[in-house]
Amino acid sequence: MTQSVTISEVGPRDGLQSVDRVMATAAKKAWIKAEAEAGVGEIEVGSFVPSKLLPQMADTAEIVAFAKTIANLDVVALVPNLKGAERAIAEGVDKMSIPFSMSETHSINNVRKDHSAMIAEIKAIADLVAKQPEASRPHFEVGLSTAFGCTMEGPVADDQIVRLAEAAMNAGVAEVGLSDTTGYANPAQVSRLVRKVKRAIGDDKLNTLHLHNTRGLGLANVVAGLEEGITTFDASLGGLGGCPFAPGASGNIVTEDLVFMLEAMGISTGIDLDKLLKVRDIVAEALPGEPLYGFTPDAGLPLGFQKVAA
Amino acid sequence: MTQSVTISEVGPRDGLQSVDRVMATAAKKAWIKAEAEAGVGEIEVGSFVPSKLLPQMADTAEIVAFAKTIANLDVVALVPNLKGAERAIAEGVDKMSIPFSMSETHSINNVRKDHSAMIAEIKAIADLVAKQPEASRPHFEVGLSTAFGCTMEGPVADDQIVRLAEAAMNAGVAEVGLSDTTGYANPAQVSRLVRKVKRAIGDDKLNTLHLHNTRGLGLANVVAGLEEGITTFDASLGGLGGCPFAPGASGNIVTEDLVFMLEAMGISTGIDLDKLLKVRDIVAEALPGEPLYGFTPDAGLPLGFQKVAA
Numbered sequence: 001m002t003q004s005v006t007i008s009e010v011g012p013r014d015g016l017q018s019v020d021r022v023m024a025t026a027a028k029k030a031w032i033k034a035e036a037e038a039g040v041g042e043i044e045v046g047s048f049v050p051s052k053l054l055p056q057m058a059d060t061a062e063i064v065a066f067a068k069t070i071a072n073l074d075v076v077a078l079v080p081n082l083k084g085a086e087r088a089i090a091e092g093v094d095k096m097s098i099p100f101s102m103s104e105t106h107s108i109n110n111v112r113k114d115h116s117a118m119i120a121e122i123k124a125i126a127d128l129v130a131k132q133p134e135a136s137r138p139h140f141e142v143g144l145s146t147a148f149g150c151t152m153e154g155p156v157a158d159d160q161i162v163r164l165a166e167a168a169m170n171a172g173v174a175e176v177g178l179s180d181t182t183g184y185a186n187p188a189q190v191s192r193l194v195r196k197v198k199r200a201i202g203d204d205k206l207n208t209l210h211l212h213n214t215r216g217l218g219l220a221n222v223v224a225g226l227e228e229g230i231t232t233f234d235a236s237l238g239g240l241g242g243c244p245f246a247p248g249a250s251g252n253i254v255t256e257d258l259v260f261m262l263e264a265m266g267i268s269t270g271i272d273l274d275k276l277l278k279v280r281d282i283v284a285e286a287l288p289g290e291p292l293y294g295f296t297p298d299a300g301l302p303l304g305f306q307k308v309a310a
Numbered sequence: 311m312t313q314s315v316t317i318s319e320v321g322p323r324d325g326l327q328s329v330d331r332v333m334a335t336a337a338k339k340a341w342i343k344a345e346a347e348a349g350v351g352e353i354e355v356g357s358f359v360p361s362k363l364l365p366q367m368a369d370t371a372e373i374v375a376f377a378k379t380i381a382n383l384d385v386v387a388l389v390p391n392l393k394g395a396e397r398a399i400a401e402g403v404d405k406m407s408i409p410f411s412m413s414e415t416h417s418i419n420n421v422r423k424d425h426s427a428m429i430a431e432i433k434a435i436a437d438l439v440a441k442q443p444e445a446s447r448p449h450f451e452v453g454l455s456t457a458f459g460c461t462m463e464g465p466v467a468d469d470q471i472v473r474l475a476e477a478a479m480n481a482g483v484a485e486v487g488l489s490d491t492t493g494y495a496n497p498a499q500v501s502r503l504v505r506k507v508k509r510a511i512g513d514d515k516l517n518t519l520h521l522h523n524t525r526g527l528g529l530a531n532v533v534a535g536l537e538e539g540i541t542t543f544d545a546s547l548g549g550l551g552g553c554p555f556a557p558g559a560s561g562n563i564v565t566e567d568l569v570f571m572l573e574a575m576g577i578s579t580g581i582d583l584d585k586l587l588k589v590r591d592i593v594a595e596a597l598p599g600e601p602l603y604g605f606t607p608d609a610g611l612p613l614g615f616q617k618v619a620a
Contacts, residue, residue, distance in 0.1 A: 154614025186574035186610040187533050215612075216567040216605035217574075219530040228474050257526040264496035264527075295526035302494040302525075304464025 003266040006232040008042040011283070012063070013078055014252055015240030016056045017047060019290060027060045028284035029129050034154070034282055035075045035237065038275035040255075043067065044097070044234070047220040048084035058246060064091040064196060071170055085125040086141075089132060095139040096129075099121060099179065100168060102161050103150035119167050126172030142168040142176045143210060147193065149184030153235070158193060162200045175205045177232075180221065183214020183251075187224035196230040203229065210234040211253050213293075218253035221262055226267070233258060237282055238292030254294040256280075268308040273301065314578040316566060316580040318352040321593070323388055324562055326366045326552030327357060329600060335369045337351055337596035339376050340471040345547065346383045348563075348585035354375065354386040354407070354544070358394035363439075374401040386462070390421060395435040399442060405449040406439075408432060409489065410478060412471050413438055413460035433561050436482030451485045452478040456470060458504065459494030466505060472510045485515045486593070487542075488533065493524020493561075497534035504538040513539065521563050522543040525604075528563035529571055536577070543568060548590055548602030566590075566603040570611070583611065 012032060016023055023031075032043055045067045046060030058078060067075040068091075078093040088096045095236050100122065101107035105114050113121065122142060129140045130269040144165060149155050178193060190209070197206050209225045211218045211233065223232055236252035259271050277297055282293060322342060328331055332340075355377045355410055356370030365546040378401075386405040389395040398406045400464065406559055410432065411417035414425050432452060439450045445614060454475060461466050475486050488503060490564055500519070506517050519535045521528050521543065546562035569581045594602060 091619055096509060099585055149612050149614070151613055154612070182612070188575035214605060214609045216564065217529055217571050219527055220533045220571060223530045223533045254526065260525055261496055261527050261530060265498035295524060299493060299524045301457050302464070302492070303461055304459070 001089075001226055002229065002231050002267065004231075004270070005226070005262055007040060007255060007269055007271065008044060008076065008232055008234045008295070009040050009237060010044040010234045010252060011236040011240045013044040013057070014234070015236040017054050018241030019056065019285060019287060020252060021290075022056050022295070023286050024057075025062060027282065028059070031237075031279065031282045031286070032063070032067050033070060035276070036070045036277045037272040038279060039269070041072060041270060042074040042095075044078060044230070047078040047080070048087045049078075051078050051203060061087065061091050064088075066186070068092055077205055080229050082124045082128065084283055084290075085128060089128065089138060092136060093138050094267060094286040095141070096125075097141050097143050097177070098125065099143045100164065101145045101150075101181075102156045103153040105152045106146050106150050109152065110202065111283055111290070112237070114141075115164065119171055122168055122173060122178045123171035130172065133184050135243055137217055139174050139206070142173045143179045143208075144168075144176055145179040147178045147180045148180040148189055149181050149182055153220075158196055161193060162196050163199050165197050165206070169201045169205060175207060176201065177208030177210055178206065179210035179244070183212035185221050186217055187220050190221045194225060194230060198228070202282055206230075207250075208232040208234065210253040212251055213239060213253045214251065219257060222253065222258065237276075238283055238294055240283065240290070240292065249272075256294045257296045260296040263307045264305070266308055273307060311536055311575065312541050313537070313540075314503065314573055314580070315353055317350060317579055317581065318354060318386065318542055319350050319547060319550070319565055320354040320520070320544045320545045320562060321546040321550045321565070322590050323354040323357050323367070323549075324544070325365050325546040328561060329366065329597060330550035331597060331600075332366050332368070333596050334374060336417060337592065338369070338373055341547075342373070343380060343593045344589045345586070346380045348589060349579070351382060351580060352384040352386060352405075352542070354388060357388040358368040358397045359388075359390050369502055369599060371401050372398065374398075374403055386399060388593050389435070390581040391431055392434045392438065395438060396619060397446060399438065401406055403448050405451070406435075407453050407487070409453045409455045410474065410475060410493075411455045411460075412419050412466045412606070413456040413463040415462045416456050416460050419462065425474065429481055431482035431598065432483060433479055440482065440604065450483050451487060451518070452483045453487045453489045453518075454478075455489040455491045457488045458499055459492055461492050468506055471503060472497055472506050473506050475516070479511045479515060481562070485517060486511065487518030487520055488516065489520035490522050491520075493522035493527075495521065495531050496527055497530050500531045500534035504535060504540060508538070516540075516544040518544065522559065523549060523563045532563065532568065532571070546585075547597040547606075548593055548604055550593065550600070550602065551556070566604045567606045573617045574612075574615065576618055
């Protein structure tokens with residue numbers, strides 16, 4: 001099993017886009033800065049979507065510019081299409097990610113594109129990325145969303161996911177990740193699907209899992225992913241964002257609990273848990289009353305707990 | 311990995327003993343009956359402790375007598391000592407469990423017995439069990455509590471746990487279980503400790519894990535246990551009981567989420583999830599305002615979800 005793991009904080013993007021209120025730009029900056037100072041090395045800071053659709057993300061360009069000034073931080077943005085990718089490249093992101101829904105029904109409903117239109121869009125972005133000078137060329141990856149099942153279609157066949165992962169790689173992306181958008185995944189499925197996709201596209205082309213804790217299985221799914229060689233996990237501080245279709249149910253896996261689990265297992269995250277726990281105050285103050293999840297923040301660290309030496 | 315798992319519902323004992331209010335005897339009976347009807351095959355229904363110490367458990371004899379009338383149900387009681395074991399045997403329990411704290415400080419504080427006094431007590435009970443006629447002889451097991459760390463001592467050495475597990479087996483118990491009383495366990499530790507104890511006392515002498523979800527790692531620890539051949543998991547409906555030292559933090563792992571995870575993984579529990587979810591109403595009505603935990607009850611089952619064919 002891997003000795004160290006990258007945690008990619010997605011709260012400022014995936015968390016905030018599920019919160020109705022718009023977090024003030026200054027608060028976003030304070031959050032990102034504090035979390036980077038706690039040792040988080042990768043943060044998805046926003047999304048280059050039209051601000052009419054997601055006003056919460058309207059300041060993404062300013063946030064990216066700010067995050068780029070922080071040392072030792074990989075700045076990630078979500079892009080929904082070529083237009084978003086052009087803006088992300090102009091702002092100099094380190095990494096761009098495009099969601100590609102494995103359920104065609106979901107894809108059509110969500111972005112009005114079927115699978116072949118999505119592959120064409122991904123190829124157009126990959127071609128644009130390839131044209132950038134090497135020094136400023138962002139890492140471009142595809143998040144295979146609804147990979148573990150869809151609220152409209154139900155289960156999605158493994159073969160379909162493998163085929164679409166191959167198509168994305170052929171379109172020129174650097175790597176793919178698997179996303180449990182709906183919180184449907186279970187550990188056996190995570191093991192099976194990670195193994196199948198890695199076998200098809202190469203062991204080093206699937207490194208990231210984006211998991212939700214909708215049914216409480218988030219960290220159990222992390223364990224299954226670790227055992228299959230996954231080295232990057234998305235997570236959200238305080239599990240921010242909840243779950244749109246299940247009030248009271250958590251959305252993203254909680255960064256604090258994930259860091260505790262990994263460090264307790266002897267897997268280095270490079271993150272200082274005490275500092276990380278204090279970052280919650282920034283979010284709580286900026287979004288009063290917004291529910292923050294996580295068990296470790298309530299329970300505290302075990303007596304005698306030691307983090308892994310970096 | 312195992313194809314089927316036994317879930318031992320401990321809510322009527324471990325859950326209720328952490329709730330200040332006393333649940334009415336009739337409500338306990340309704341709960342136990344409904345959960346057995348949902349397919350739960352083992353329930354820890356109470357504890358033979360002095361009712362002065364735990365008034366919540368004062369009706370344990372009546373509850374055992376009632377539970378014994380339910381078909382296909384193994385009726386378990388906790389016994390703190392020889393006196394409790396005598397009462398449990400008189401009531402005809404199918405299985406008795408005694409907690410044996412791996413932290414000597416915790417043992418002395420909790421039951422005023424050091425490790426050698428506990429081993430003597432366990433031996434006295436095992437001798438009493440051996441004298442019973444075979445047809446009515448209960449299964450007697452030891453729960454190795456605070457095995458993953460203690461709130462007073464901090465970490466407990468693996469070697470100490472292995473040595474005390476061997477001592478319990480030598481005293482004549484049928485098997486031992488590992489208990490994460492404090493919610494300190496992590497998946498790597500579960501794997502390591504299960505393997506060490508099994509190696510020392512025999513692969514078939516450690517079958518049960520009692521896990522808490524205090525820091526959100528409960529189901530992740532289940533995955534680690536499954537991979538090491540554990541076949542019985544304790545769990546509490548609605549995670550009832552909370553956690554005494556961390557208000558708002560969950561105690562026992564939640565039966566509903568555990569059943570969902572196992573069935574989704576293709577591991578049969580014999581439990582009907584829809585029926586199980588309805589049992590929450592009985593508990594909620596009997597203990598108004600008591601927090602019930604669990605993610606699956608809020609989120610519901612995934613579209614297209616199918617339980618494992620029994």
